[in-house]
Every structure is written in C-alpha cells, then in structure tokens.
Amino acid sequence: MHSNCNLIRIACDGSCYDCNAAGSSNCxxxxxxxxxxxxTGSCSVSCPGGYYPAGSPTWQCLPCWQxxxxxxxxxxxxxxxxxxxxxxxxxxxxxxxNTGGHCLKSCPSGFWSDSLTRKCMPCYSSLAGPYYSCTTxxxxxxxxxxxxxxxxxxHPNTGGQCLELCPDGFxxxxxxxxxxxxxxxxxGPYYSCxxxxxGGDYNNCGSCSSGLxxxxxxxxxxxxxxxxxxxxxxxxxxxxxxxxxxSTCKLDYETIPVLQGFATSGSIAAAVFSAAFGGSGTGxxxxxxxxxxxxxxxxxxxxxxxxxxxxxSYDGLRSTLVPNWLPxxxxxxxxxxxxxxxxxxxxxxxxxxxxxxxxxLTEFLIYFGIFLVWMSISLVIKSADxxxxxxxxxxxxxxxxxxxxxxxxxxxxxILFSTLQIFKTDLLVDTYSxxxxxxxxxxxxxxxxxxxxxxxxxSAIFTxxxxxxxPITTTxxxxxxxxxxxxxxxxxxxxxGMLFRSFKDNRKKTxxxxxxxxxFSVIYIGLILALQVVPVLQCLSIVVLTIAFLLFxxxxxxxxxxxxxxxFFFNFSCVLLIAILNMSIAIGEAVNVSKNRE
Numbered sequence: 124m125h126s127n128c129n130l131i132r133i134a135c136d137g138s139c140y141d142c143n144a145a146g147s148s149n150c151x152x153x154x155x156x157x158x159x160x161x162x163t164g165s166c167s168v169s170c171p172g173g174y175y176p177a178g179s180p181t182w183q184c185l186p187c188w189q190x191x192x193x194x195x196x197x198x199x200x201x202x203x204x205x206x207x208x209x210x211x212x213x214x215x216x217x218x219x220x221n222t223g224g225h226c227l228k229s230c231p232s233g234f235w236s237d238s239l240t241r242k243c244m245p246c247y248s249s250l251a252g253p254y255y256s257c258t259t260x261x262x263x264x265x266x267x268x269x270x271x272x273x274x275x276x277x278h279p280n281t282g283g284q285c286l287e288l289c290p291d292g293f294x295x296x297x298x299x300x301x302x303x304x305x306x307x308x309x310x311g312p313y314y315s316c317x318x319x320x321x322g323g324d325y326n327n328c329g330s331c332s333s334g335l336x337x338x339x340x341x342x343x344x345x346x347x348x349x350x351x352x353x354x355x356x357x358x359x360x361x362x363x364x365x366x367x368x369x370s371t372c373k374l375d376y377e378t379i380p381v382l383q384g385f386a387t388s389g390s391i392a393a394a395v396f397s398a399a400f401g402g403s404g405t406g407x408x409x410x411x412x413x414x415x416x417x418x419x420x421x422x423x424x425x426x427x428x429x430x431x432x433x434x435x436s437y438d439g440l441r442s443t444l445v446p447n448w449l450p451x452x453x454x455x456x457x458x459x460x461x462x463x464x465x466x467x468x469x470x471x472x473x474x475x476x477x478x479x480x481x482x483x484l485t486e487f488l489i490y491f492g493i494f495l496v497w498m499s500i501s502l503v504i505k506s507a508d509x510x511x512x513x514x515x516x517x518x519x520x521x522x523x524x525x526x527x528x529x530x531x532x533x534x535x536x537x538i539l540f541s542t543l544q545i546f547k548t549d550l551l552v553d554t555y556s557x558x559x560x561x562x563x564x565x566x567x568x569x570x571x572x573x574x575x576x577x578x579x580x581x582s583a584i585f586t587x588x589x590x591x592x593x594p595i596t597t598t599x600x601x602x603x604x605x606x607x608x609x610x611x612x613x614x615x616x617x618x619x620g621m622l623f624r625s626f627k628d629n630r631k632k633t634x635x636x637x638x639x640x641x642x643f644s645v646i647y648i649g650l651i652l653a654l655q656v657v658p659v660l661q662c663l664s665i666v667v668l669t670i671a672f673l674l675f676x677x678x679x680x681x682x683x684x685x686x687x688x689x690x691f692f693f694n695f696s697c698v699l700l701i702a703i704l705n706m707s708i709a710i711g712e713a714v715n716v717s718k719n720r721e
Contacts, residue, residue, distance in 0.1 A: 139151075175201050188204055267282070290302070317342075340470070455552060478559070520620060658709040
C-alpha cells in the first residue's frame with residue numbers, strides 16, 4: 124500500500140533568505156545582511172559582541188579570538204579573528220595599541236592601564252623641559268611618572284615628574300634614575316647639605332644653607348683653622364694675604380706661610396752666597412729643595428680625606444713669597460668656579476690659572492725682571508772674558524740660575540694648574556677668564572721651550588767638559604781644544620752652573636740629574652691628575668714612584684758633596700713618608716666604603 128506524501132514548504136521569516144524553521148532566529152542564509160552563527164541565527168545589519176562580519180561570499184558573523192593568556196587574552200569586540208584584531212577588551216584587560224590590537228593583562232612601559240576605557244593610554248611624553256617623558260606611569264600627566272629614562276630623574280622618587288636636574292636638596296642617581304635626598308642632619312659635626320651634585324653622603328655637599336659653611340664638600344657650623352666663614356656664599360674661604368684683617372685668619376697667615384717664606388728666602392740667599400763665592404752644592408739645592416716641597420704640597424690633591432693638620436701644612440708649603448693679588452679681579456660667581464673632577468670638585472678648587480698660579484707667576488716675573496736688568500748691564504761689557512771675572516757676570520749668572528731653579532722647581536704646579544685651566548673651556552666668560560686661559564697656554568709652552576733650550580745648552584757644556592778631560596798628546600789636539608773651549612763656552616758654563624754644579628760631570632746620567640728630577644716631577648703630578656677616580660691606586664703609584672726615584676738616585680750617586688746628598692735624601696724621604704701615610708688613609712677609606720655597601 125502506498126501512501127501519498129504531501130510536500131510542505133516552510134515559510135521563512137522575512138529577514139531570512141533561507142531557513143530550517145519558522146522564526147527570525149532560524150536563518151541559515153541571509154540576503155544583504157550578516158548571519159549570526161552558530162549554527163543558525165538571525166540576520167542583522169551588524170554582528171553582536173564577540174563576533175566580526177566575514178563579508179562576501181559567506182556573509183557570516185564569526186567569533187573573535189579567544190585566549191586565556193599568559194600574554195594575550197580574549198577580545199570583547201574585534202575587526203577580525205586574529206589576536207591582533209581586538210577593538211575592545213573585557214573587564215580587567217586593556218587594549219594595546221589603544222586604536223586596536225591585543226588584549227593584555229598589564230600595559231607595557233610607556234603606557235598606563237585606563238580602567239574606564241580598558242585601553243593602554245600613553246604616558247606623558249616630551250623631549251623638551253622642564254618635564255621629560257616617563258618610562259612608566261600610573262596616569263598620563265607630567266607628574267604621574269613611576270620611572271624615568273636615562274639622563275632624567277624621578278622627583279619625588281616615589282612617583283612624580285622626570286627632571287633633567289634634581290631640585291635643591293636632592294641629587295640625580297644615575298643607577299636608579301631617581302632624585303635621592305641629600306645628606307640631612309641637624310646634629311654636628313656634619314650638617315645637612317643644601318645641594319649635593321655627587322651623592323647623598325655627608326662629604327658630597329655642593330652648597331650649604333645659611334649659617335653653615337662648605338668645606339671639603341661638607342657643611343660645617345664653623346670653618347677650620349686657616350679658613351674664614353664667607354656669609355655671602357656660605358663657603359669656607361682660604362685665608363690669604365688679602366684676608367689678614369679677618370680675625371680667624373691672622374694666626375694662620377702669620378705662622379706657617381711666613382715660616383715657609385723665610386725658608387724659601389733662606390734657600391735663595393744661600394744660592395746667591397754659594398754662586399757669588401764659588402760654592403758647588405747649594406745652588407742646585409735650591410732646585411732640589413723646591414722639587415721636594417712641591418712633591419709634598421701637591422699630595423693635598425690626592426683624592427682622600429686629609430686631616431686638618433695636613434691641610435694646614437699643605438697650605439703653608441704652597442704659599443708664595445708674593446701674595447696672589449690677581450683673584451681680586453675675578454668677578455665670576457663662586458658656584459661656577461669649580462673643576463668637576465675628583466678632589467678638585469670636593470674642595471671646590473677654581474680651575475682658573477690665575478686664581479691658582481698668580482702668586483708664582485708674579486714671583487717668576489720679578490725674577491725675570493731682575494734677570495733682564497743684569498742682562499742689560501752685561502750687554503755693556505760685551506766681552507765674555509770680562510764677564511767671567513767681573514761682578515756683573517756673577518750677578519747675571521746668579522739671576523739666571525735663580526730664575527731657572529724657581530721655574531723648574533715649580534714645574535708640578537705649572538703642569539697641574541695649566542691642565543685644569545686648559546680643560547675648562549666653558550668658563551671663558553669675561554676678560555679675566557680669557558686672560559687666565561691664554562696665560563696657561565703661554566706659560567706652559569714657554570716652560571717647555573725653556574726646558575729644551577737648557578737641555579741643549581747643558582749638552583754643549585758636557586761636550587766642553589769631555590774635551591777638557593781628554594789627555595792632550597799632540598799639537599793638533601791642543602789646537603782643537605782651543606777652538607772648542609772658547610771664552611763663550613766658558614761663559615755658558617758659568618751662566619748655567621746652577622743646573623749642574625752640584626752633580627758629578629764624569630757621566631751624562633749624573634751631569635743631567637736635574638732633568639731626571641724634572642722627569643720625576645712630571646710623572647708625579649701626572650699620576651695625581653690621572654688617577655683621581657681610584658684613590659688607592661693613586662696613592663700607591665706615588666709611593667712606588669718615590670721609592671723608585673730614591674733607589675735610582677742611590678745607585679747613580681750623582682751629587683758631589685756628602686752634605687748636599689744627605690739633604691736630598693732627607694727631603695725626598697719626607698716625601699715618601701707622607702705618601703705612605705696618605706696611602707694608609709686611602710686604604711682605610713676604601714675598606715670603610717666596602718663595609719658600608721655590605
């Protein structure tokens with residue numbers, strides 16, 4: 124029996140093109156609209172949340188990317204099916220970039236999580252001050268930074284603005300890129316720093332508040348002996364001849380520097396007496412004495428914490444016969460007059476050549492003027508034979524010898540202060556600073572030329588002395604000697620006698636001992652300058668160099684007279700002893716720093 128089947132056509136909803144049941148939610152194909160799946164759905168102009176329109180030929184709404192991290196999470200809305208196609212994110216997640224991209228649990232550096240829009244919004248960004256770009260932040264204003272880029276510092280350090288320079292009372296820590304607090308204390312002996320460009324310890328102050336005074340990068344309630352409290356700058360200023368009217372300066376200036384002046388004057392007087400009456404040793408001892416004094420005094424530039432007694436002694440040893448009046452013409456602000464390197468920065472050392480070397484320069488010019496007077500008188504005589512036997516010739520030789528001994532005896536400070544000035548080119552702001560810069564170049568070049576000139580003169584003199592020592596066996600040799608040993612060559616021996624008279628002339632190494640001493644001085648001050656950042660190595664190198672120089676001299680035995688040799692070894696043994704003491708201080712400071720870090 125066959126039954127008759129009636130085919131019944133389902134009437135689709137008007138929004139469907141095709142369907143599998145009646146109703147608007149059973150469409151399987153749409154016409155001109157998007158089909159919401161799965162597996163059947165309604166036809167609509169746009170897709171619901173969590174889906175995106177695929178377009179022709181399917182015209183279907185497909186699901187957005189779904190994920191549970193740990194890096195990328197599900198999209199709330201999207202423009203495609205990839206994890207980078209999110210347009211918005213679910214609560215607790217944030218869109219990055221905020222114009223469309225991933226959904227993240229936390230935003231990357233340079234962005235902050237906006238819970239209202241659920242987007243990663245950019246931190247404050249600027250390459251121009253006073254406020255600079257944040258590395259991380261909690262919101263987008265310039266004072267919402269959590270961290271800063273290299274070269275800028277966070278202030279306050281718990282969160283705030285990124286600054287190029289920290290405000291007073293703070294210093295820029297390059298390790299954390301934060302403004303850290305300066306040393307703070309209301310209990311002595313060290314008080315709070317007003318500024319501290321180099322660190323937060325008590326000895327890193329750059330300036331002090333009213334009522335306190337900066338000394339050796341520390342803020343003190345009273346200045347140490349040898350300094351006076353300058354209330355206009357809150358700095359302990361060194362007592363000089365121009366400040367003897369200040370009560371705190373009278374005692375210091377009238378003792379150590381004056382005694383040093385008498386000692387130097389006595390050495391010069393001894394040199395004059397020796398040269399005038401034909402002595403052999405004391406003339407050069409002026410140069411050796413000054414070289415030893417220089418070596419001791421310049422240990423004040425070792426990058427360690429010197430005791431007050433040591434500082435007073437160093438100040439006395441570096442005093443000049445003529446007070447330095449040139450700084451009276453310096454009108455540059457004191458806070459700009461700092462050479463920012465090592466102990467020079469700690470001690471607020473001015474980099475200007477005339478501020479540091481003006482007294483010595485004046486002294487040199489006085490000796491040079493005296494020399495010019497004697498030279499002018501000697502030009503009247505003209506004859507070398509007459510000059511050799513006349514008081515004018517002796518006066519000329521003494522004046523030249525004292526000038527050369529003084530110039531070469533202060534070669535260390537000449538190099539040191541010329542270097543400070545030459546490397547501080549950003550301070551050429553007025554006539555005084557420009558003249559100071561020019562004088563640094565002129566004098567260092569002049570001294571260098573003078574060294575070479577004297578070296579060649581001594582070489583010629585040594586040749587003459589070798590000829591004199593050669594036995595004469597023939598008439599031709601006698602005639603050759605007469606041509607070599609002229610009155611002019613004898614006059615040169617007299618003129619430059621202070622450079623070699625104390626030394627044995629049978630060998631070049633002993634004859635040129637003054638130049639060995641000069642080489643020692645150049646290396647000595649070079650080590651002090653170059654090793655400022657490693658104080659222990661700096662002090663050790665000075666000890667080793669001084670020991671080597673003493674051993675070299677002991678083996679060479681260049682000095683003729685026993686008394687002069689004893690004086691030399693005593694002076695440079697003092698240099699060595701002080702260097703060893705300073706090295707022990709440097710080692711102690713290094714050990715304390717290491718313990719504090721632990």
